[in-house]
Amino acid sequence: MNILSAVAVLAGLGGLFGLALAYASGVFFVKTDAREERISEVLPGINCGGCGFAGCGGCAEAIAAGRAAVTACIPGGSETAAKVAGIMGVEAEAQELRVAFVRCAGGSLGQKYEYTGVKDCLAATLTGSSAGPQLCEQGCLGFGSCAAACRFGALRVENGAAVVDADLCTGCGQCVSACPKKLIDMIPYRAAVTAPCSGCEKGSVTRKRCASGCIGCGKCEKLCEHGAVRIIGGHPVIDYAKCVGCGECVGACPRQLLRTTPRFRS
Amino acid sequence: MHIGAPSRPLVEVGTQVKRGEKIAEAQGGISACLHSPVSGTVSAIEPHLTASGSRTDCIVIDSDGLNTPDPSLRPHPECEHDPDALIALVREAGITGMGGAGFPTAAKILSARGKADTVLFNGAECEPGIVSDFCSMLDNSPQLLHGMELLLMACGAEKGVLAIEENKSEAISLLSPLLPERITLRVLPTAYPQGGEKQLIYRSLGREVPSGGLPADVGCAVFNVETVIAVAEAVESGKPLIERYCTVTGTALQKPKLVKIAIGTPVEHILRSVDPLCEPRKVIAGGVMMGSSLFDLSVPAEKGTNGIFAMALDDTRFREQSVCIRCGRCAENCPMGLMPNYLYMFVKKNALDKLRAYHLNDCLDCGVCAYGCPARLPLNQSFRLGKAKLRADDAARRAREQAEKEAR
Structure with a gap:
């Protein structure tokens, strides 16, 4: 009997918190550009700072927001630029290293x-x-x-x-x-x-x-x-x-x- | 040479100049006029090496050996009671702080005006071994007293404090009976770095200048005694700042001397006039602690050159550095209460935000940390490097922000 009440209380609490979290995620939803994450994945991830932004994450954010060109990543070269251009839906010019x-x-x-x-x-x-x-x-x-x-x-x-x-x-x-x-x-x-x-x-x-x-x-x-x-x-x-x-x-x-x-x- | 914008030449090659004639005009607020210290002919206006190690446009004057004074120099009695006229005169006479850093005096008076209740007169030598302040006080006591009154009037301050170190007993006994009621004499223990503005204010008045602040923020203004004398001379006879006291000393010299030099005299000439046969291994312009070592003795003495040190071989032995043993002596001795042991690490690691958090920019370059370091770490030079990196970082950030603003 005792064990049943304990399970019931825990299950009830779990359900309650689950509902609260579901509500909170709706209220505090942050709109992100899905492209930012995809760009982040194709960037080299070396955080060299050559693009002038704070690491590769900063560069991805800037490209997605249109503040930087799709060719912004210098170490990535033409290959990365082509991938980024594909995500952004534009043409990338050939990059000379x-x-x-x-x-x-x-x-x-x-x-x-x-x-x-x-x-x-x-x-x-x-x-x-x-x-x-x-x-x-x-x-x-x-x-x-x-x-x-x-x-x-x-x-x-x-x-x-x-x-x-x-x-x-x-x-x-x-x-x-x-x-x-x-x-x-x-x-x-x-x-x-x-x-x-x-x-x-x-x-x-x-x-x-x-x-x-x-x-x-x-x-x-x-x-x-x-x-x-x-x-x-x-x-x-x-x-x-x-x-x-x-x-x-x-x-x-x-x-x-x-x-x-x-x-x-x- | 002094802090601030370079001045604009008023003469051309071939112009005849008289002693005390203005040869370059101040540009902007923090800048100073230049005057010819000799009479003669301008032979060149060209980039010339200066004590800072960089090439700066200099006016080269061939002296005719006569030192004919400029006839237009006259006393300025109208400045006795008119602060604006005095500030204009100080600016016109090219007076800069003569303790070493060389901040234009007119700009300093303006920054203190109405804010300072107390004016400090700095008779505490800026560095060990230098006696320029001491001797200028002994030689020019009437001008010093007059100048102190003038600067109190210009700053609108009620009280003045004359700070002298306790080992200068002749200056203390000479000046203490002469001081007017509103100027008090403060005898300080002999210590370095006491001639620094912030240290002097704390020692004399117990006030602490906030980080990044000016003496005016705590109601003070500090003037070096030699600057005070220069202000008085400008009012009494119209004489601009063309000469100064300079302590010429060091182990490479037979007999050290205190000399009065014309500003702009090549360092080599000054050294040779004190000891024609000296063969120094290392020469430092300024003090031993904060001065800059010279590799070329043709550089001119500047308005802030209060000393020249010529060292013999024994004094320049380079001792191998080892690693920090964490004794904490540097932190104990730092007059600004910084932690040089950590700062040194952060400079090595290029941790710029840590350098900011540990207030590297409050470092006054006094070199006490490096002097006392048992591991002989190049602390002082590392901090200069760190400050240069912070400046570059600030400039890059400003440029980036500007570019982003324009992009929007």
């Missing part, structure tokens, strides 16, 4: 002073010279703040300057904002030629400061039939829309600064 590139090849010939402080690029610009301790005022500091910001292990410091592994880079752009010297650009993955220098001094000055820096001789500019290489502000700048990847400039550079990438024909 862009990867980070450090406009310095290292090779500083010395230091202006001995720096013994915190091994961080931003910290090194806050004390002593605001350009950092190395002789070249424009070059990479080599403390690897960009590498620390990269979630994909795509950056490492070599020869005193950061180098990007383009195959690991997802193009999220976190390193671009981590560099206090603004040395990192996003270039097409299939770029044929790179020009890792940002120096703006005259050739005679650069020779004294750096083993690899551009001396502004202008051979690359003169040789290029397509007008893709220009010396702007003391260093070569490549227009990837014009570059056909012939490699003439690479062979002509007396400093071996211009380099071909293995990715061009892949």
Whole structure:
């Protein structure tokens, strides 16, 4: 008898709470966009922040609400963009993968002073010279703040300057904002030629400061039939829309600064 | 160089200037005019390295060695009783705080006007080893007394407090019989960092400036004694801020000296005039604790350069850092009551919201934490890094909000 009353009381309570919960879920119903959840599922889920929103959830919400383009996810590339476009019912334009590139090849010939402080690029610009301790005022500091910001292990410091592994880079752009010297650009993955220098001094000055820096001789500019290489502000700048990847400039550079990438024909 | 907007040059290359002639005009509220400290010819207006380590546009003047004063400089008796005229004169004379930070004085008077009931006159040296405040008080006591009255009038305050550290007994015995009734003398124990505004207010008046607040929020204004003297000189003779006291000391010098320098003199020239044969291993502009170490001695002395330290090799030994042993000495010594041990961890972990929650921006960069750290952790530099990261984060957030607003 006792056990029956206990069961009855529990069952009654359960029923009562069930009704209350059913009522509450009706009253407090939050209208969600079903697409948001589906977009969330197709996004990579790495929360890199490259889209400018707070993680992949924030990006999905923004896309569903129409505040971001269907191509907002950079690491996802064309594949993800196509899936997201399918969910949103629009056409996605083909995405070209862009990867980070450090406009310095290292090779500083010395230091202006001995720096013994915190091994961080931003910290090194806050004390002593605001350009950092190395002789070249424009070059990479080599403390690897960009590498620390990269979630994909795509950056490492070599020869005193950061180098990007383009195959690991997802193009999220976190390193671009981590560099206090603004040395990192996003270039097409299939770029044929790179020009890792940002120096703006005259050739005679650069020779004294750096083993690899551009001396502004202008051979690359003169040789290029397509007008893709220009010396702007003391260093070569490549227009990837014009570059056909012939490699003439690479062979002509007396400093071996211009380099071909293995990715061009892949 | 000083805090605020850069000023706009009024001269061109080739212009003849007289000593005390205005050569650059203040731009905006927090900015200061510049005056030529010598007579001569402007030879260049170009980016030049400054003590902060960055290149800033500087006016280079070749001195003719005559120091011919500008004939238009005259006394300004009309400023004796007119606060507006005095503030305009202080602005025109290019006076900035001379304790080190260099906040334009006219802007400070305006921020304190009507809000401050007490004005503090800061005769507590800003850093150990510097005697600039002390000697300027001894040399210019009539101007100091006059300047204190002028600033009390300009701020509309009733009371003044002159704060001097107890080891400056000559200054105390000289000034205490001369002080008028409404200015009291406050003798403070000798300590660092006492010359900081917030520390001085707390020590002298027991008032605590709120986090992110100004001295005016607790009814105070603080002026360095050398600034006070500069204000008095501007009224008495029209002389703008073109020279200052500078303590030149350090183990690399045979005989340390206190010198009066023309603002803009290259640091190298000052060092050589004190000890022509010195070969310092490290030179610091400002104090040993908060100054900036120089890698190029051609930088000019600035309005806030109250000291130059030239160190010999032994003093610059770099000691290997180890790990935090959690002794808590940094937290015990922090004059702002912060917890440097945690802040250091948060900077390393890039935890920006934690840095905000633990009030990193209240850190005044005094370096007491790093000085006493048995593990030799680069606490002070990490906090500068943390503050720079917070600034960048704030700027990025503002840009994002602006972009979102425009998108809507």
